[in-house]
Amino acid sequence: MSQHVNIPSKVDSSDEKQAINLKITVPNNVKLSEVNVLVSIIRSDLRKPLEGMTISALNVMKDPVTLDSNLSVEEGMKVLTEKHIRCAPVWDETKKGFIGVLDIRDSLKHAVKVYRQNKSLALLNQAKEETESISENGSSVLVLPSE
Template sequence: MDYVDQAKRVFDIEIRALELVRDHLNDDFSNILRIVTECRGKVVVTGMGKMGHIARKIAATMASLGGPAFYLHPGEALHGDLGMVTNDDVVIALSYSGESEEITRVLANIKAIGATLIGISGNADSTLVKYSDYSQVFPNFEEACYLNLAPTSSTTAALVYGDALAVVASKVYGFTETKFALFHPAGSLGKKLLIKVQDVMAYGEDNAMIQQDVTLKSAIIEMGKKGLGIVTVVDNEANIIGVVTDGDLRRQLEKGVDVYGLTVDEIMTKTPVTVKHDCMAVEALQILKEKNISCAPVVDKQNKAVGTIRIQAILNKGIII
């Protein structure tokens, strides 16, 4: 037996099932989409067995794309979790046969609660479809299982149908990258769109800052205490006069200068690159990389020095470009 060919057979069967479902989509999908996007409560997705796993994933995808949704285990629903469902909710029930016992036993109660019921099934004459206010009936197709019994093509079709419903619904909601980031704060995109310079900069006692006219020795001490690789030189009103970096210090020491005699004004960079405190961290990272520097002073809206931003601090947050 050629196992690779057998594996390809599974792919082919399930792809064919998806094509059949895709070509079978009609106004039933549009009606279900309208009910979901006009829902005043939450979308509750339920299913048992393999379809239960699919239902859980569909609910998670809907929630992450702007549609409040959660998964309800039908077995737990029979023992009190139906209390999570209200008459403002839409319940999407998945059962390819439409006769899963745990599903059919909760249908009457869902109707009594007053929630709108959507049935997803492969059996137009099933109990699920008969109870449903709206339904999507899949066309006949072959399961990829050799016995044509184990849920394979049917679960794949339900999964992709749920993805289609969630994705198109997100379009209706006007879901944006910013909203996606709000729901995915730990993800790369979320960090890029939510984390600002002020969230990762060194400030207060952790920031390296000195007054103008102080000695080079004072700059060395301040830089050593704060460990930022840069000291911001300011006047009495926190306006930036310049910066002294560890590179500047190293070059001066190599020349054998008198660290007691020189002032920072004599060696500092007087027009340093600065970054706004409310700038996105990913934008600051781009600026620092383009200027080929590892850190820069941070200023507020009045251009007063308020901190220092370092490339490493941004990278430590998982933000990359």
């Protein structure tokens, strides 16, 4: 018999910390303190190849993609998709500087949120219209629309 242990880890990624979850299977006879030691060793081993390394040593994109701030979000996402990248810095010509990063994941989360809000609003409006038409007919029964 074994136990599954999720180990959250924080890895520095520029200005923010990025969470990495390691999932390991540990025999029941292994104590949690031993697991902590094992995790510490794994973390250390994973960081060793990066020690003393500079970014120039990595295989970075030779022709970096930057997006103009005048692009629509849809156009920016199209560029990211075509280039097979998740994010790109946004350049504002009037400010002569970078104003942020367009991230396809953040854009999709926002699109889903707006979609859900609009769908909820549409359902509420439909329910309101149906309720009003029922009350105009003199009925006291409330009928909610099915999805």
